[in-house]
Amino acid sequence: MDQKIPGHPPSANTQSANDTVERDRHPGTGGETHQLRHDDGESLTTAQGIPVADNQNTLKAGDRGPSLLEDFHFREKIFHFDHERIPERVVHARGYGAHGFFETTEAIPELTAAHLFGEKGRRVPTFVRFSTVAGNKGSADLARDVRGFAVKFYTQEGNWDLVGNNIPVFFIQDAMKFPDLIHAAKPEPDRGFPQAQTAHDNFWDFISLMPEAMHMIMWTMSDRAIPRSFRFMEGFGVHTFRFVNANGESHFVKFHWKPKGGLQSVLWDEAVKINGADPDFHRRDLWDAIGKGDFPEWELGVQVFDDAFADSFDFDVLDATKLIPEEDVPVRIVGRLVLDRVVDNFFAETEQVAFCTQNIVPGIDFSNDPLLQGRNFSYLDTQTKRLGGPNFTHIPINAPRCPMHHFQQDGHMAMHNPKGRANYEPNGWAKGGPRADPERGFRSFPEEVAGPKRKIRAESFGDHYSQAAQFYRSQTAIEQGHIANALIFELSKVETVAIRERLVAHLPNIDEGLAQTVSDGLGLKKVPKAHEPARKPVTDLAPSDALSILKNGPGDFAGRKMGILVTDGIDGKLLGAMKDAVVDAGGTVEIVAPRVGGIVTADGDHVEADQKIDGAPSVLYDAVVILASADGAAELAGMHAARSFVADAHAHLKFIGVSDGAKVLLKRANVEADAGVVELNANKDAGTFVEHCGALRFWKRLQS
DSSP states (O other): OOOTTTTTTTOTTTOOOOOOOEEEEEEEEEEEEEEETTTOOOOOBOTOBOOOOOOSSOOOSSSSSSSSOOOHHHHHHHHHTTSSSSSSSSOOOOOOEEEEEEEEOOOOTTTOOOGGGGGGTTTEEEEEEEESSOTTTTTTTTTTSSSEEEEEEEEETEEEEEEEEEEOOSOOGGGGGGGHHHHHOOOBBBBOTTOOOOHHHHHHHHHHTTTTGGHHHHHHHHGGGSSGGGGGOEOOOOOOOOEEOOOOOEEEEEEEEEEETTOOOOOOOHHHHHHOTTTTHHHHHOOOOOOOOOOOOEEEEEEEEOOHHHSSSOOOOOOOOOOTTTTOOOOOOEEEEEEEEEEEEEEEIITTTOOOTOOOOOTTOOOOOOHHHHHHHHHHHHHHHTSSSSSSSTTTTTTTTSSOOOOOOOOOTTOOOOOOOSSSSOOOOOOOOOOOOTSOOOOOOOOOOOOOEEEEOGGGOOOSSSHHHHHHHHHHHHHHHHHHHHHHHHHHHHOOOHHHHHHHHHHTOOOHHHHHHHHHEEEEEEOOOOOSSSSSSOOOOOOOGGOOOOGOOSSSSOOEEEEEETTOOHHHHHHHHHHHHHHHHTTEEEEEEESSTTEEESSSEOOOOSEGGOOGGGGOOEEEEEEEEEHHHHHHHOOHHHHHHHHHHHHHEEEEEEEEGHHHHHHHHHHHOOTTEEEETTTHHHHHHHHTTTTTGGGGGGOO
């Protein structure tokens, strides 16, 4: 069965004789939208039975204007979606949070009147919650998924929530499609699986019919979707916002979080094995880092631009499926975020924290991005339902740290109410309570809005392939291979061949080589005919190094973990030298042994083990060392877990340090020595080995 693609003709040999396609003009893509009508001829309606004319776009004031509150279909659709889970979040259910602070490192009063940016060195408390999107609370950390990166700033002018992701773009352009996206990504409703995975028919059926998602697909099929740690991933505000200064002057702004520890991901085979060995891998990593005083830190950067740039840019800055390359608008670092305290109670803080994109402070304002406009409605409604009523701001983790004065009262779980007689405004009482403050109060930027009320997608949103191609070209050959492999893996789990073909038919518009590789990997007889783009792609976009993980690695071992596998009878001084070298580089060490009770060195010293070998596979470490005596190596060689420890480390391109006695284990594991396998014959070799480990992986092993 085939379905009409927005702006595209049907794919060859996939149109079902039992389906008819109703073709309607779709201004947003410059082409036509699909409306698949089955034999039953049913029309889509609201829950009240009102027929729906357009299920793709929210009602807007003009082509690029703000979304309108009177769009009852959108409000009903989002309202019902927000209330699908009790009490778990519908999306971002699996999360982990920590407290910290934000410090302004460059004051920018010329750009924004926001108090926290008004003075260098000014600090405000923060709470940050990281999360996966698709899985439930009990899913594993290393799913291939977008990661939420939500920051709550407790400023003296109220709470500002920067609710973003670790990817700067999104799947859809209009919030009307968000319930459809998440329904498609979640476990299929007739069977309840797969959990926390998009490798199934529903997701790829939806994506294959949404060309606007192809840029995001390149990101989610890349290593960005399997980060090594929350600490080693970027964060983005995704949308275009506004800065407004004290004079009422406005600039557009995009927000970036850049990790001080550099970018790092895992390999897909590692992700699968980590989920089995430690499904709480990301949670544990953040907890351990903060507990050891290795406080995670990010720089806050802003891309600031004016209307002239927005008008001349190749793409619409209100389109959440697009980014602005850092080469076009450099990222200006204005602050730093440090996480220095874990929560006291997971439920009270991490689970009950409520983020709302609508929470902004004077000096920051929204744009007319239709996805952002919809989120501003959806989040408040979601939190009201999820946390039991309108008083979720009374919960300590959500309460502002500045004074609050208002006339809101009563409701479920009200912790405080206005005192005195006056509970309305205006009133004539001498002590009549707070009043609006024209000088300090929030004011929206007075943007002029004109145009007919229409459910419409601006023509400027119609290019769906150019930036997807730019992202792909910006990756190293290794990363491009990972994208192709991810697509092949995901689509191999799709049972319906027509869906595979329909999705692959998008890829020639991104890269012919990628399309051929994926087609070959799926065993298709030929690359399906490319879908006709709704808008001609821009083919000369320059690659951007900022979009690659491998081009933005750390260069050292700081913040990483070394697993040292040891046996009885080893050189204790060599072990000490290795531990010292790792710590001096800013890393941490875990001792792995055949027995959790530890080992005894050749000098008779007892060394306590942190992990037993069959509970600590090498996927949990960034690099590994094997220190073994002859007898100890023989014992390890007879253990499947030990052989797998070495074999997996080698297969995952990790640096491996080995003492002379450990070589027999490498032989039994069928591991051949290369430049990434470093012999440790003397104490001085430890420092050299740790320096090598700064590259994180020995990529040349792929060529051998």
